[in-house]
Amino acid sequence: MNFQPHADDTPMPVVDLAIVEANLKRMQAYCDQHGLKLRPHIKTHKMPGLAKWQMELGAVGITCQKLGEAEIMIDAGITDILISYPLIGPVKAARLAALARKATLAVVADSTLAIDTAAEAAEAADAPISVFIEFESGGRRAGVGSPSEALELAKRISGAPGLIFGGLMTYPLGPEAAALIAAAQSLFAAEGLAIPTISAGGTPRAFHAHEVPGVTELRVGTYIYNDRNTVGQGAATLDDCALHIEATVVSRPTADRAIIDAGSKTLSSDLTPGGAARGYGLMRDYPEAVIAKLNEEHGIVDLSACARRPEIGETVRIIPNHVCVVVNLHDEILMTRPGAPDVLMPVDARGRSR
């Protein structure tokens, strides 16, 4: 019953490790050039082996979004982790405490409750935990909206036994970041409170991080694989996309329509932000084709603009719109490198959203 899947069993996520290596080295070189610390976000790849490769190349540690991801990474031997997410309540505190006994941990807060949760964990673990203040810089997600709120929370962190004020962080690096950082630096300096790290996140604006004075650390995830979004946002080229989905044309019901065996359970339903590009992914070899609709296991492809059209039974390559959510759908990825045998690798932290 256990057939070993291979590239001609589809749908299959396939990674080119030569492209991965180039992507990792490019980002590390950029950070080195500008004196930025690189703390890659593993939410994109979710594999300890790739996290270790990032650290061997110069990363100072890793970023996780959820405790479940950090548990997998610490089990694999990684010892310096920022969980860039507010953890709230006693269950999260207990899990955080278990990790703080084994690794150097930082978390993020924009509320007193998140700080108190970290303090509860630090006390239970009898180990220090760093806490960053998240600030809003235009992304309209989480984060405090003013330097004075940040200062108030930073004082609470500094006053809590077991907690260390780690600095400020934001995601994405929005248009309001520079002014907020400058204002916070003045305010904190006037109070005699140092800001050890100012951490910015997001691949799309990564190569502009040095243009924002004060930023000292970069958290980026997508750059390891890239995708149609990072290409559209100018942070990569199509040749920098290390992951594609291999799919098969399983039906050609009309001249203008193809059905591929990759649907929303393979490609996700993520569209490109603002509809920058059409459809649910780019068919690499048929760029005029539009993956117009996804059912769970069917991709419905509009071929009307294609001069050349794929035949039934043909394998096609798809660059996903958003690679992070695609990786999270798959238990395994086929890792390839020119001249080396293909290896099917588990996505260890897949689905670890708790």
Add this chain to the structure above:
Amino acid sequence: MNFQPHADDTPMPVVDLAIVEANLKRMQAYCDQHGLKLRPHIKTHKMPGLAKWQMELGAVGITCQKLGEAEIMIDAGITDILISYPLIGPVKAARLAALARKATLAVVADSTLAIDTAAEAAEAADAPISVFIEFESGGRRAGVGSPSEALELAKRISGAPGLIFGGLMTYPLGPEAAALIAAAQSLFAAEGLAIPTISAGGTPRAFHAHEVPGVTELRVGTYIYNDRNTVGQGAATLDDCALHIEATVVSRPTADRAIIDAGSKTLSSDLTPGGAARGYGLMRDYPEAVIAKLNEEHGIVDLSACARRPEIGETVRIIPNHVCVVVNLHDEILMTRPGAPDVLMPVDARGRSR
């Protein structure tokens, strides 16, 4: 490291088995009343235990979308499966053959290549395989467009050693179904070819299947849990929704904005078809709230229309837009029943898209 998650560790999919039972019995009763065979689609729940419950209640067998799902179900002892998907090529034929040695199998075709793949499997297995012809009834997905094409393929099936012509199938039960079925029945009768089964799929129109003359079998999946879509389509009420996501409010950056710990890796990015309802799910206790945007692990909730608003740290319940893709994101689901202990159950066929 292995904390046993429970309902207050979030985000967590939670199922009420009392609602499941009522949903299963309602659909079985409908089928019994109208003389329809029920062949539930397991793509929604992906659990052998629930598939066996469906069969105990009267289902004639199950439907799977992919070979990987069928492998899990057959390993668990289920012996009558329709794979409602065109399988193409030698790798799929080899996997299909392995299953045909162990269970009664049917597959679906709308091309000669799919029929030839099934024939290759039947020969390799030395076991018969039924093949249904998929026809187009308005869904514009796969399927032949005319009764004459169906007849031609049916003849090819009947002429292939090891293959049995299973009948006709369509998804969804579109507006063109009745006319096509009637025309096919005439044409096949004129050729002396019996149509053993006419199979229709899809929960939204399930309770109207008896209105389409000729339909003998119903393939439905979503009805076991229901979701915001089936409610919007009139096939269920909110009280029939057996699965919700339990999430925590982790940030309240402004009066009008809440951040929940359920993002697109928990809820998927599926919107409601045609934008029938707003946002990425229904907050059961705050129906005026709009889950306006999802990042991977953040749900950004617009509270501006809410008189009462959730506090940071509060647990909220979310009815997903499309439960099938939500289940496929989670390795485990918390099964609950009033008066019984909660049980965390694995989603055995999760991610089995090959």
